[in-house]
Amino acid sequence: MDDLRIPAHVAIIMDGNGRWAKKRNLPRKMGHVEGCKVVEQTVEDAARLGIQYLTVYAFSTENWKRSKDEISALMQLFRYYTKRLLKIAAENNVRVRMIGERSRFPEDIVKGINALESTTRGNTRMTFVIAVNYGSRDEIRRGMSRMMADCRDGRVSPEEVTEELISSYLDTAGIPDPDLLIRTSGEERLSNFLLWQLAYSEFYFSDVLWPDFSKEELVKAIEVYNKRERRFGDAK
Numbered sequence: 494m495d496d497l498r499i500p501a502h503v504a505i506i507m508d509g510n511g512r513w514a515k516k517r518n519l520p521r522k523m524g525h526v527e528g529c530k531v532v533e534q535t536v537e538d539a540a541r542l543g544i545q546y547l548t549v550y551a552f553s554t555e556n557w558k559r560s561k562d563e564i565s566a567l568m569q570l571f572r573y574y575t576k577r578l579l580k581i582a583a584e585n586n587v588r589v590r591m592i593g594e595r596s597r598f599p600e601d602i603v604k605g606i607n608a609l610e611s612t613t614r615g616n617t618r619m620t621f622v623i624a625v626n627y628g629s630r631d632e633i634r635r636g637m638s639r640m641m642a643d644c645r646d647g648r649v650s651p652e653e654v655t656e657e658l659i660s661s662y663l664d665t666a667g668i669p670d671p672d673l674l675i676r677t678s679g680e681e682r683l684s685n686f687l688l689w690q691l692a693y694s695e696f697y698f699s700d701v702l703w704p705d706f707s708k709e710e711l712v713k714a715i716e717v718y719n720k721r722e723r724r725f726g727d728a729k
């Protein structure tokens with residue numbers, strides 16, 4: 494394990510909380526409670542492994558279709574974790590950044606998110622990116638809308654539109670693209686996650702349900718990543 498090449502940016506679709514709970518005859522929300530503990534542990538594991546950016550998909554634009562009860566449980570968890578993450582981020586020198594359209598969340602959660610970002614801004618060991626009310630197409634739509642407004646106002650011209658310029662209008666501006674994407678629970682879909690940013694990433698699908706994810710599983714994903722030869726479309 495010592496000479497493992499550690500990917501700079503690992504993105505995770507945390508899936509399987511509901512099934513984990515169902516297997517134990519527990520309400521779905523208990524799967525999310527357990528899933529949050531695993532998020533906390535994974536932040537520490539990733540920082541110790543030397544990962545520089547860890548991005549997790551916590552709540553998608555589609556998740557609003559879930560039951561009222563489940564959404565309210567998730568909101569309670571966000572409420573609690575925006576505070577708890579202040580401590581975890583301080584202990585691990587981690588900067589926290591949120592992507593997604595946060596204004597749809599209750600005001601106190603938005604305030605918690607803003608406080609978490611501003612308090613941790615100076616931390617340098619790892620950046621922990623949390624996608625909340627995030628959908629990649631929505632992110633691109635919002636970004637393009639801002640770009641067109643800038644064009645209308647003369648701040649940018651059509652000739653200047655490069656891939657880098659487009660990236661700079663996305664929520665992930667300034668964050669390098671993920672090297673490795675992990676999705677748990679056996680599903681093999683992108684579910685509207687980082688469509689632009691994952692263009693050249695390696696994908697690792699694990700059968701483990703998110704609440705059962707562990708450092709061993711993270712290392713296994715990195716080992717598989719190490720065995721792959723990355724291709725960027727250039728000569729083989």
Ligand code: FPP
Nearest residue numbers: 507508509510511512528529532551574623
């Ligand atoms: C997918 O499992 C998981 C979610 C929709 C929510 C994930 C959120 C967390 C783990 C909380 C994140 C918290 C912080 C602080 C970042 P599922 O419910 O779709 O599971 P299923 O496919 O088995 O039904």
